[in-house]
Amino acid sequence: MRNRIHILNGPNLNLLGKREPEIYGARTLADIEADCIALGRDLGLDVALFQSNHEGGIVDQIHDARETAAGIIINPAAYTHTSVAILDALNMFDGPVIEVHISQVHKRESFRHHSYVSLRADAVIAGCGTQGYRLALHRIASLITGTDVTG
Numbered sequence: 001m002r003n004r005i006h007i008l009n010g011p012n013l014n015l016l017g018k019r020e021p022e023i024y025g026a027r028t029l030a031d032i033e034a035d036c037i038a039l040g041r042d043l044g045l046d047v048a049l050f051q052s053n054h055e056g057g058i059v060d061q062i063h064d065a066r067e068t069a070a071g072i073i074i075n076p077a078a079y080t081h082t083s084v085a086i087l088d089a090l091n092m093f094d095g096p097v098i099e100v101h102i103s104q105v106h107k108r109e110s111f112r113h114h115s116y117v118s119l120r121a122d123a124v125i126a127g128c129g130t131q132g133y134r135l136a137l138h139r140i141a142s143l144i145t146g147t148d149v150t151g
């Protein structure tokens with residue numbers, strides 16, 4: 001619990017690496033999962049990755065994290081821009097929350113410029129590609145264990 005981080009991913013992110021590589025890169029969600037688990041080990045974090053195509057599934061994962069995780073990294077995908085339910089669930093979580101977007105949402109359509117989740121997130125990373133998950137892990141390690149040496 002103390003060093004456990006849940007990385008939550010929203011709808012369609014199960015198709016990463018299989019479509020639109022010019023926007024979302026060539027790496028699959030399984031690649032990202034393996035990479036984040038390995039980096040987490042180096043940072044002293046026990047990392048678990050989840051994905052759901054359903055709003056309620058993500059809400060359930062956030063509720064689960066209340067009992068089992070010290071921090072949440074979340075890419076809510078399209079629900080970023082629509083979901084008060086996910087915002088409300090995150091507001092019931094006590095630890096740090098970092099929001100990640102693979103693409104630079106502010107360079108895209110205006111409906112992607114607003115995020116409900118940002119009202120709760122302690123940090124937001126956008127436009128760093130799938131490296132954003134690694135950056136989020138470094139930051140959350142600083143917040144939780146104080147072990148990140150990258151500053």
Ligand code: CA2
Pocket residue numbers: 011012013014015016017018019020024075076077078079080100101102103104105112
């Ligand atoms: O840039 C991001 O990470 C987004 O959260 C991705 C969402 C989009 O709705 C947000 O505005 C920004 C879309 C995820 C779609 O996932 C795909 C995966 C593979 C191929 C195509 C789309």
